[in-house]
Amino acid sequence: MGRAPCCDKANVKRGPWSAEEDSILKNYLEQFGNGGNWIALPKKAGLNRCGKSCRLRWLNYLRPDIKHGGFTKExxxxxxxxxxTMGTHVWSVIASQLPGRTDNDVKNYWNTKLKKNVLAGKLSDNTQVSVSTIPEEFGNSSYYLSADSAAGAFLPYVSDINCYYHQNHPAPQGMIFDPSANSNYGNKMTSTTQEAAAASSLSISSSSSTLENNYDLRSANGNVEDEGILLDDFDFEYSYELLNGFDFEKASNEVAQCLGG
DNA sequence: AAGGGAGGCAACCGCGGCTAG
DNA sequence: CCTAGCCGCGGTTGCCTCCCT
Structure with missing residues (x-):
């Protein structure tokens, strides 16, 4: 036996909301709230709509704190x-990190614009990414990818496709992995992920453990010399050509596969 | 100027989780 | 414990607008 419908679909209005309906719903909710029951709300408010439709209209459009318009680079x-870091099943968590944005907004924005930009490698006008071998004194055959802070959009992309690192691989000699550093990009990511996970009651998945591979490069006096993601050859499944030339096309294809594209 | 395609976005659908009875 | 009903979510659809030919 299937679930009973929440309303009589044949007898409720569907499709775009009129200004009058918006006004009725907004006024009612501002005055009385939803009373903990969206299903009963339309009848009380005098709307010939499904309760779920009312909820969606309010949450995605009518709420006073909703931010409309283009998304910023931040x-x-x-x-x-x-x-x-968290995948596709947490639009609401992502939206919770963006004041005034709804999960529907974020989802639409990702599906129509951002995803294409990511796949095209067009992440940020001023993204500067370079790959170099780590100086020998820091360890052999390791690669260090650095990016300026404006390239934040790029970094998780890298960590996403390179999710094969050995989690417990020690930092090369001469490098100090400092998980408590305030300015550590990796820590910012970790913190955000933890908060998001806590907000959604999710446990942090194993994929987020790749964040442990974000390193600060520190000199002996403890100053941060650089920061970025350490790419180790131990469990790395991509060729060194990819790293040295950073083959965006190939990487994009990998991500496209990952995204089911 | 008109038609077709692409893009953007609002809205709907249906499922899983939760909870009250 | 079981069931029914509601909520919240991600996936998907369909309409409207804009742009290109």
């Missing part, structure tokens, strides 16, 4: 970060 960065 918002792009947050969406990319969280999407690539």
């Amino acid at each position: 918002e792009d960065t947050i969406i990319c970060n969280l999407y690539c």
Whole structure:
């Protein structure tokens, strides 16, 4: 036996909301709230709509704190970060990190714009990414990818496709992995992920453990010399050509597969 | 100027989780 | 414990607008 419908679909209005309906719903909710029952609300408010439709209209459009209009680069960065560390099933968590944005907004924005930009490698106008071998004194055959802070949108993309690192691989000699560093990009990511996970009652998945591979490069006096993601050859499944030339096309294809594209 | 395609976004659908009875 | 009903969510659809040919 299937679930009983929440309303009589044949006898409720569907499709776009009129200004009058918006006004009725907004006025009612501002005055009385939803009373903990969306299903009963339309009848009380005098609307010939499904309760779920009322809820959606309010949450996605009528709420006073909703932010309409284009997304900022900072918002792009947050969406990319969280999407690539937590995946597709947490739009609401991602939206919770963006004041005034709804899960529907974020989802639409990702599906129509951001995802294409990511796949095209067009993440940020001023993204500067370089790959170099780590100086020998820091360890052999390891690669260090650095990016400026404006390239935040790029970093999770990298960590997403390179999710094969050995979690317990020690930092190379001469490098100090400092998980308590305030300015550590990796820590910012970890913190955000933890908060998001806590907000959604999710446990942090194993994929987020790749964040442990974000390193600060520190000199002996403890100053941060650089920060980025350590790419180790131990469990790395991509060729060194990819790293040295950073083959965006190939990487994009990998991500496209990951995204089911 | 007109038609077709693409993009953007609001809205709907249906499922899983939760909870009250 | 079981069931029914509601809520919240992600996936999907369909309409409207804009742009290109």
